[in-house]
Amino acid sequence: DNFDDDAVVDQQSEIFELWKMVMDRFALPLLIDLCDKAGLDPPPHEACRPGVCSEPSPKTTSVSAPDASSIDAAAEDSAPSSISIAEDSPPIQPPATSTLPPPDSPPSVLCTSLLGSETALSCRIMAEDLVLDTAIRDWVLIPLSVVMVLIGVLRYFVSKLMRSSQTPDVKIVKEGQMMLRARNLRAGANFIPAKAFRARKIYFCNEENGLLFVPKGQAQNPQAQMFSDPNMAMDMMKKNLSMIIPQTLTFAWVNFFFSGFVAAKIPFPLTQRFRSMLQNGIDLSTVDVSYVSSRSWYFLNLFGLRGLFSLILGEENAVDDTQRMMQMGGFGMDPSKGLSAEKDNLDITQHDWALPNFEQRAEAVLRKVVN
């Protein structure tokens, strides 16, 4: 084995010698001459003195103290050779302009390549482009979406089965219709005479027996009613449960099976703040925040599949989690609040009778018809 190692080392040193020769004796002098002739700056010192490194690694150009004398010696060496070349050629042209290949020559390319690789290595350690396995797409993203769609459809059918026929309360229907009527009044107020409008406004907003007026005591009722009325409470419970349980289960499943790897790359750059949210299973802090885990894919699906559900299940049946979650917050003061809101709105509505304008418009119309 020692023998083999020695042979390998010998081969390496031979190659190195060859490389040194080519560099020092041919490429570099040619480069310097070209730069001289073309009037360019001479190549930098690092490129001039490559040969001092101990290991034969062409990429790294270690910079030793440039030996000025050796450069001159190299230049002088090359100069007579070039002159001799010039002299040897037939004296048609003066020696200053020897026939030289155009400046875009291999030596300059060699030089820049030596430089370029070094700079390339040093700066780009941060955002390397991860290549994600297509298996991730096949076995994580698509199955997760499919599962969520299926769960949504299942939930819809289950809710349809479990739906208890609600007998709406007369009072609630009445209030709903009243709100509609008040809203119409506000919308069309400018189309009816002022007297009529005022009469209706009083009818609705009168302090004692106005329709929209809800005395303070009653305002508490809906919430208490919500909790005491067993039917309604059961309904709310059922609705909430039917939403919470599948969500929790799916989330746990995603966490259990699909954690610990990068699932997708978000096409736009994000700040570091999002790292804890999006990269939950990935424990590397140097990975770009755009690479997210499958948990964020789950959330994306959760909020984004509403459109798909409204396509599949029909317009109103879209299992809309986000809206339901928002509704969970505001629990039940809706009817009375709606009424008092309507009353306030109606109170501030001014009456601006639009009919006189109509008269002028009619004139214009008639004029057009006549002419």
Added chain:
Amino acid sequence: MVTKTEENQLNRLESQVDNAGGGAWEYLCLVRKLKLRRSDKVLKHGLSILNNPSKRSALGPEEWTLYEQVAVAAMDCQSLDVAKDCIKVLRKKFPDSKRVGRLEALLLEAKGSWELADKAYSSLLEDNPLDQTIHKRRVAMAKAQGNIPGAIEWLNKYLEIFMADHDAWRELAEIYVSLQMYKQAAFCYEELILSQPTVPLYHLAYADVLYTLGGLENLQTAKKYYTSTIDLTGGKNTRALFGVCLCTSAITQVTKGKSKEEKEGSQVQSLAAKVLEKDYKQRAPDKLPQLTTALKSLTLSS
């Protein structure tokens, strides 16, 4: 309100079906969707589908809706046997259904046994106090019996709960007009205008009522509403044009001795008169002389 495309489609389907060109089912669906009252056609074509077992089974679950539609149409055309058969079939299929119960009560009403029908409706309402159609049936029954005040009472009770139902307001307005209770009718029309401000029909009716009520303020308001109708219909509504002329002359008659203000409203009147003349010239030229004399008398009296 039926849109133009739907109207065209309906007419096309109707002519197609009448000439035995098929498409009966689409026609029936369209009629049901638009809630039109073409009972004779519905009856004829519906029965043709129902009596044909293969076509009937091709409908699938829609078959029962068709039965219901045909039953109602049969009652409207007074062919009560057909209706009874349809209802029997439905009752066999849906023994506990409120919808079928409603149809049976409707049958009783069609037969003319008012008390039985009334009892049936009341019992149905007890189960479901918020069924709008049953309330309306009760109103219709009272009206059919000639009991207009009773109809008004039921309708008012209905509107207390369902006050955003503009069809009900319209019905009430027409009943009031028939009873010459114009103030209440005006109130109803105001409700209608509030809910649908761009429908010229309501403006026109309101203006008519106001003109009938009389009094300077009402006349002026009526004139304004006639002009708004003209605006909304683009000057094509003959009744509104006449209304404008009549209103103006009535106003000037009332204010003859009172104030000498020059109102520029006469422009509208003269314009309206011109448009009327043009219209009559185009459509009924033999009546034109009558029109011109009438208009002249209006302007003369002003």
